[in-house]
Amino acid sequence: MTPHPAAARRRFVVGAAACGVALSLLAVASLGAGSLPLGPGEVLRALSDPTAPEAHRLAVGALRGPRLAVAIGVGAALGTSGALLQAATRNPLAEPGIIGVNAGAALAAVLAITTGAAASALALPLAAFAGGLIAALAVCGLAWQGGTAPARLVLTGVGVAAVCSALITLVAVFAAITDVQRALAWLAGSLNARDWGDAAAVWAQVAVALPLAVVSAPVLDLLARGDDAAASLGIAVEPARLGIVALAVLLAAAAVAAAGAIAFVGLAAPHLARLIVGPGAARAVPLAALIGAVVMAAADLIGRRALAPVEVPAGVVAAILGAPYLLWLLRRTGVG
Amino acid sequence: MADPGLEADGLTLGYAGEAVVRALSARIAPGRITALIGPNGSGKSTLLHGLSRLIRPMGGAVLLDGATLQDQPSRAVARRLAVMPQRPEAPEGLTVRELVAQGRYPHRGPLGAWTAADGAALERAMAAARVTAFADRTLDTLSGGQRQRVWIALALAQDTAYLLLDEPTTFLDMAHQIEVMETLVEANRSRGTTIVAALHDLNQAARYAHDLIAMAGGAVVAHGPAPHLVTAELIARVFGVEARVTLDPMLGVPVCVPLGLARPPAR
Numbered sequence: 001m002t003p004h005p006a007a008a009r010r011r012f013v014v015g016a017a018a019c020g021v022a023l024s025l026l027a028v029a030s031l032g033a034g035s036l037p038l039g040p041g042e043v044l045r046a047l048s049d050p051t052a053p054e055a056h057r058l059a060v061g062a063l064r065g066p067r068l069a070v071a072i073g074v075g076a077a078l079g080t081s082g083a084l085l086q087a088a089t090r091n092p093l094a095e096p097g098i099i100g101v102n103a104g105a106a107l108a109a110v111l112a113i114t115t116g117a118a119a120s121a122l123a124l125p126l127a128a129f130a131g132g133l134i135a136a137l138a139v140c141g142l143a144w145q146g147g148t149a150p151a152r153l154v155l156t157g158v159g160v161a162a163v164c165s166a167l168i169t170l171v172a173v174f175a176a177i178t179d180v181q182r183a184l185a186w187l188a189g190s191l192n193a194r195d196w197g198d199a200a201a202v203w204a205q206v207a208v209a210l211p212l213a214v215v216s217a218p219v220l221d222l223l224a225r226g227d228d229a230a231a232s233l234g235i236a237v238e239p240a241r242l243g244i245v246a247l248a249v250l251l252a253a254a255a256v257a258a259a260g261a262i263a264f265v266g267l268a269a270p271h272l273a274r275l276i277v278g279p280g281a282a283r284a285v286p287l288a289a290l291i292g293a294v295v296m297a298a299a300d301l302i303g304r305r306a307l308a309p310v311e312v313p314a315g316v317v318a319a320i321l322g323a324p325y326l327l328w329l330l331r332r333t334g335v336g
Numbered sequence: 337m338a339d340p341g342l343e344a345d346g347l348t349l350g351y352a353g354e355a356v357v358r359a360l361s362a363r364i365a366p367g368r369i370t371a372l373i374g375p376n377g378s379g380k381s382t383l384l385h386g387l388s389r390l391i392r393p394m395g396g397a398v399l400l401d402g403a404t405l406q407d408q409p410s411r412a413v414a415r416r417l418a419v420m421p422q423r424p425e426a427p428e429g430l431t432v433r434e435l436v437a438q439g440r441y442p443h444r445g446p447l448g449a450w451t452a453a454d455g456a457a458l459e460r461a462m463a464a465a466r467v468t469a470f471a472d473r474t475l476d477t478l479s480g481g482q483r484q485r486v487w488i489a490l491a492l493a494q495d496t497a498y499l500l501l502d503e504p505t506t507f508l509d510m511a512h513q514i515e516v517m518e519t520l521v522e523a524n525r526s527r528g529t530t531i532v533a534a535l536h537d538l539n540q541a542a543r544y545a546h547d548l549i550a551m552a553g554g555a556v557v558a559h560g561p562a563p564h565l566v567t568a569e570l571i572a573r574v575f576g577v578e579a580r581v582t583l584d585p586m587l588g589v590p591v592c593v594p595l596g597l598a599r600p601p602a603r
Contacts (some may be wrong), residue, residue, distance in 0.1 A: 007472075008431075218441055224427050225438075228390050232421075233494070234414030234442035278474075279427035280434060 012283040014205040015276045019290035023072065028298040031064045033305055037082040049080075069199035071300045071314065072293040074191075074259040075269070076206045079292025080213055080290050081251040082266030083273065083285045087220040088244040089150040095267035096252030098157045099245065102137020102263070103164035106254040110168050114175035124186070125198065125257035132253035135160055140245065148241060189262035189315020191300050198258050206289070209247050213285050216244065220281035262315040265292050265299075268326045275329065295322060339344030339366040339401075342387060342417070342498055342530070346396030349379075349386040355394060356382040357554040364532055368496070369524050371545035371562075372534040375575050379554040380503050381422065382533040387532065388419040388500050392475045400498075414442035418494040422502040424487050426475050432486050433471040436462055439493025457495050465489035465519055466524075488519055499523065501533040505540065513537075515543035517544045538575075541567050550574045572598040 024133065031047075032038040036059050038046065046056040046151035078096060085094040096102060108131020109124055117123055143156040168187075172180045194299040213220075219240050224231040227237045255262065270284065277283040295318060301320070342364040348582075349357040357379040364370050372380040385391045387398055389405050398405040399592045400416060418439070426435055437572040439461065440454040462468045475483060484504065491499055501520070505513040520542055523529045541548055541564045550558040550565065552574045558565050563583070571579045571592060578598045584591050 029396035134371035218438070218444070222438060222441060228385075228419075228421055229424065230420040231390055231410060232388060232414060233438060234409075236410055274429070278431075282431065321367055 008278045008280060008283060010234040012287060015273070015287050016290055019287070019294050022109070022294045023123070023272070023290075026276060026301060027068055030068050030297060030301045030304075033061045033301060034059060034064060035309070045188040062195075066196045066199045067194045067300065068297060069195040069259050070202060071191055071201065071296040073199060073202035073206055074255045074262065075265055075292035075294065075296030076210070076264060076289040077202055077251040077255040077292070079269035079273070079288040080160070080206065080210055080264040081248040081255070081286060082268075082292075083270035083281070083288040084213055084220070084244050084251075085266075086270050087224045087281055088241050088248070089111045089153055090224060090226065091154050092271070093265075094154060094290070095253070096248065097161065097261075097263060097266070098154055098231055099249060099252075100135035100139040100157050100160040100164070101132040101249055102261040103134035103161035104138075105129070105253065106187050106261050107131055107135070107164040107168055107171075109186050109305065110171050110175075111262070113183045113186065114171055114179045125201070128260070129253045129257035132256050133249065135164060136245075136249040136253070138241070148238065148245075150320075152261055153245075186260045188313035189260040189318070190303075190311070190313035192311060192313075194258070202254045202258040205250060209251050210286065210289055212247060213244075214282060216240075217280070217282035217285060220244065220285070221279070224263060224279065259296075260313075260315060262296070263320060264322045265295050268322050269295060271326060271329070285286045340399065341366040341401075342532075343399040344383070344396070345399055345423075346360070347383075347386055347393055347398060348395035349382050351382075351391070352395055353394075355554065357386065359396065360554070360556055361396075362549060362556055362559055364495060364498075364530060365547060367524075367528050368546040369520065369531045369533070369544060370547045370549060371541035372532065372549050372551060373536075373538055373541050374551035374557075377534050378551040378574075380551055382554070383551070384500050384502050384532065384534055388417060389413050390419065403474070407499065411442050414494065415494075416496055417498040417500065418491040418496040420487050420491045420499070420504060421500040422506070424490075428476055431472055431474050432467055432478075432489075433458070433462070435475060435486060436467070436471075436489045436493050439490045439495075442494065452463070458493055461489045461493035464492050464523060466515075481508050481515065483511070484508060484512065484516055485519065488516065492523060498530045498532070501531070503534050503536060506536055513540065520544070538566065538592050539568055543587070544590070563588060563590055566592060 028040045031043045036055060038056060042056055043060060046052045046060040081096045086092055105128040108127045112124055112127035139157045139160050143153045206219050219235060222233055222235050223241060231237050270288040272291050273284045273287035277287055296314060299318040300314040302319040303314045306312055344360050344362050347357060347360045348355050372383065374380050374567050386393060392406060394460050405413060437458055440457060443454065465488045467485050467489045470478060470482065475486060505516050508516065512516055517540060520531050524531050545562055547560060548565045549556055550570060557574050558570055566581055568579055571577055576598050577594050578596050579592045579594045581590050581592050
């Protein structure tokens with residue numbers, strides 16, 4: 001055990017417990033909400049009792065369950081990814097979108113939709129995943145000049161994202177309007193009609209990447225102090241940073257493949273985590289994952305209920321509710 | 337067998353292809369305190385960066401323990417040599433203990449397990465730099481002098497034979513400067529740590545260092561024990577300052593009183 005300050009450890013336990021409680025409440029509410037409303041008792045019975053009404057078990061197990069699982073997995077992936085990127089680039093504004101993942105995934109998804117390649121259910125997430133990886137590779141490749149200065153990485157990401165969104169607009173101008181509509185809905189980050197396969201894909205990547213991220217916490221803490229500080233303590237800075245960025249890119253690509261482009265969560269979850277437990281990555285990274293999960297589960301629930309029966313995509317809800325909250329928090333605490 | 341020490345061999349260093357230090361050769365005597373002196377831009381910081389493997393030589397080499405520094409893994413180097421940069425940074429909210437603990441990183445295993453030996457080294461380093469009293473406070477609540485001692489504790493926690501410091505006293509008041517220098521002298525005396533520090537104050541350098549390396553224009557002008565090295569002629573040559581140098585009768589240490597800028601021919 002490294003000498004973690006007792007106060008921060010206590011805040012981590014409290015924060016993690018609060019997230020756990022919030023997730024449980026959100027889960028019961030989310031599994032109960034919909035055109036067939038179920039109370040908490042009915043939800044729990046549908047989950048545990050095989051003699052529960054078939055309609056209840058179908059609604060909870062096959063329709064709302066996977067959707068909730070995807071929301072939690074995507075939120076955890078985005079929170080972890082953002083925490084990794086903010087440490088590796090020493091930029092508090094870094095988020096998965098900044099290294100081009102969201103933009104590349106969006107472009108690939110829009111192309112897949114408008115060319116008809118996304119006809120099968122599996123093709124769209126695969127295209128998004130590949131697009132995100134390719135864009136991130138392009139960003140890292142373009143930013144590489146014998147090393148990846150964090151500022152250059154971020155600015156290159158902004159440039160690549162701009163090119164991608166210009167191409168998306170170009171495609172949208174020429175594509176059939178129904179395709180454009182479908183693409184826009186995907187871009188907004190909706191969790192509608194997800195199945196257990198989607199959930200398993202994103203959960204598998206979180207299950208691998210989150211422990212890796214926690215194990216590399218000492219490296220993250222050193223990189224956060226600057227390249228020279230990290231190097232003088234024995235870190236091979238470039239391989240370490242590339243490894244961490246690769247982990248973050250995989251997580252972000254998994255998230256975007258499962259839920260479309262979701263902004264803000266990857267930026268805000270690590271911020272909130274650090275406000276609670278301080279900058280130490282061993283605590284801030286797992287807490288960022290938990291907070292991301294809570295935010296996504298809440299955003300999806302709100303999006304489904306706010307204008308029911310019309311559904312607001314979770315990505316839109318996350319941005320509308322979350323961004324002002326983050327701005328308020330930054331002003332209040334003076335965190336820069 | 338004599339300790340081969342830390343040596344610059346025909347070392348050329350620079351940034352973006354522009355040489356700042358040119359074909360410099362010097363050997364840092366093990367077990368001693370060496371002060372780098374010279375005006376701004378004379379290459380002191382650059383030399384420290386080169387000696388600590390933070391920049392790659394454009395020519396020549398740095399030898400640590402007789403082997404080329406660049407060929408040694410960064411972790412192995414970090415166990416032999418610690419650096420304190422001129423303006424170290426830390427994210428807000430980190431406690432002193434957490435920060436100093438980072439000095440143990442090069443000694444930790446592949447999974448980074450924290451051992452009792454790490455804990456002992458951490459406490460030793462905090463005691464030596466006298467930061468134990470505020471170990472659980474965060475860095476942003478400390479004064480400049482306290483903060484500087486935290487950075488020294490971080491370097492000491494690395495438990496290295498060599499400690500390189502870039503202007504450790506520049507932004508401190510006189511009492512805190514003395515405190516920092518005495519911490520370094522104590523580390524040198526009790527642990528045998530070889531210390532190389534870039535210092536701005538010539539009198540301070542002469543007072544605490546065994547050896548001085550005077551630099552100008554990226555080259556060594558003079559290198560040797562402090563009492564013999566500091567002369568009015570050297571000060572005129574290195575700093576372009578006319579000064580009177582006397583020997584302190586009690587300490588036998590040269591004391592320099594600047595009189596004014598030297599006339600142009602002296603440069």
